[in-house]
Amino acid sequence: MMSDATPSEADDDLLQYSAAPPVVHYAEQALLGALLLVPERLKTIGPLEPEHFANTAHSALFTAIRTVSPPPPEVHRTSPVWPNQLLDAAQAQARALTASYLHTLISVCPTDTHAHAYAQMVRSGHARRVLRRHAGSLAQAARTAGPDPARTVLARADQLAVYLDELATAFPSHPGSMPRTPAAPTAAVQTSAEASDEERMLLAAATAYPEHLPRMRWLHESDLSTPRYTALFACLTGLARRGAPVDPITVLWEAQQRGLLHHGFGPAEVLDVVSHPAGAPEHWGQKILQRALLRQAEDVATRIETLTADEATTVHQLATGSRRALATLSSVRARWHQALGDPSPGVGGASPATVQTPMPRQPAVQASPAVRHSARPVR
Incomplete structure (x- = not known):
């Protein structure tokens, strides 16, 4: 028979929260209390699964409620047969679950007639958690290196x-x-050494092969992470768009006209960036x-x-x-x-299952560190 003992420390462990429990915890309690009071309410709460509960003990108890057949109504009103059966069934998955906690669930339920509303709250809490897991999975994929x-x-x-x-x-x-x-x-965009090197190689390759730039409209200035290289890429695309000649000197002149030269990034630095091509612009642009x-x-x-x-x-x-x-x-x-x-x-x-990411096209010019131009024009 169910005991009338006061809630124990084991009952406190059922909360599973280091701070105050979220509101959905109380909705889970109210729903389970309603189902303990009136088992027939299970037919009215709509689609609900054990995994929709955030609390593992609540999930185990709901599983038992769905699988253990309640006694006839007249027996249920006079005897705790069903709660005892539920406790025996649920404790296999939730050992901390006690008879006193089942009493608590019943006592905190305002009314069993609102069971459907409580179930919708439980579904909402589950939806929030699943959405957050999807976001975490997306973030992890974005941060994890892979093939x-x-x-x-x-x-x-x-x-x-x-x-x-x-x-x-x-x-x-x-x-x-x-x-x-x-x-x-x-x-804020964090520029790694590897990203900076790739952007530098793009600028040099695009300066050496400017005829590729019209085919690379898929690459925007905002895709680069190094501010000075972003500005130089804008110089290159501006020259190509106007049909102007493109070489290290014309890029340097364009950078001067745009006010990009300053102490620490003067003519020598610009020429050094754009004068050592290796590979095709598309290769570095894709990266x-x-x-x-x-x-x-x-x-x-x-x-x-x-x-x-x-x-x-x-x-x-x-x-x-x-x-x-x-x-x-x-x-x-x-x-x-x-x-x-x-x-x-x-x-x-x-x-x-249907996501198809095509293999990258073969660049028009293979990446080859052996291709080198002089750092500065011959005087």
């Missing part, structure tokens, strides 16, 4: 897009659907664009994580804000596929 990081990132983005579609179906819109959460500040794609994916993940951290946002607001954040990746993604020779990539809603 084909762009493919992995785009697959994770597609998985996120599919889940957002599911949320839109499960949680209809409502007045005030736009998120009120302030956007996460865009992280730079891939880095930009990964940076943008990480920024999207940060924005979504910021939204999910705001407990005041509804699930539909989370979905709306996440869609907007994910849309910022679409432009870079489209340019990435264009760079690889795939003009019509499937963006957004493709399932992970």
Whole structure:
């Protein structure tokens, strides 16, 4: 028979939170209390799975509620047969679960007639957690080196897009659907030595082979991470767009006309940057664009994580804000596929199994460190 003992330390362990539990914890308690009081409410709460509960003990108890048949109503009203059966079934997965905690669940339930509303709160809490996991998975893919990081990132983005579609179906819109959460500040671009070297090689290769620049409209100035190299790339594209001659001297002159020369980055430094080509501009441009794609994916993940951290946002607001954040990746993604020779990539809603990232095109000129030009023009 169920004991009337007061809550024990084991019951406190069921909270599983280092600080105050979130609001959804109380919704889980209220729902389980309602189902303990009136087992028939299970038929009215809508689709709900054990994994929708954040608390593992709650999940184990709900599993037992779904699998253990309750006794006839007249027996349930007069005897704790069913709660005892539930406790025996759930303790195999949650040893800390006690009879006194089941009493607590019943006592904290305001009314069993609101079980459907409590279940919707539990579903909302689960949706928030899953969305946050998707964002974390996207961020991890963007930060982890691998043989084909762009493919992995785009697959994770597609998985996120599919889940957002599911949320839109499960949680209809409502007045005030736009998120009120302030956007996460865009992280400052960190320039690594490797990225800086790649950008330097791009500038030298594009100066040596400027005829490739019109085919590289998929690469934008904002994709570069080193400010001085970004400015020099703008000089190169400006010259190519005007049909002006391009060589180290014309690039230097353009840099002077744009006011880019200063102490520490004078004529000698500019000439040194643009006068040592190795490989094709497309080769280095693809590497730079891939880095930009990964940076943008990480920024999207940060924005979504910021939204999910705001407990005041509804699930539909989370979905709306996440869609907007994910849309910022679409432009870079489209340019990435264009760079690889795939003009019509499937963006957004493709399932992970159908994501196809083409192999990069063979550069017109193979990368070859042996190709060298003099650092400065012969005087």
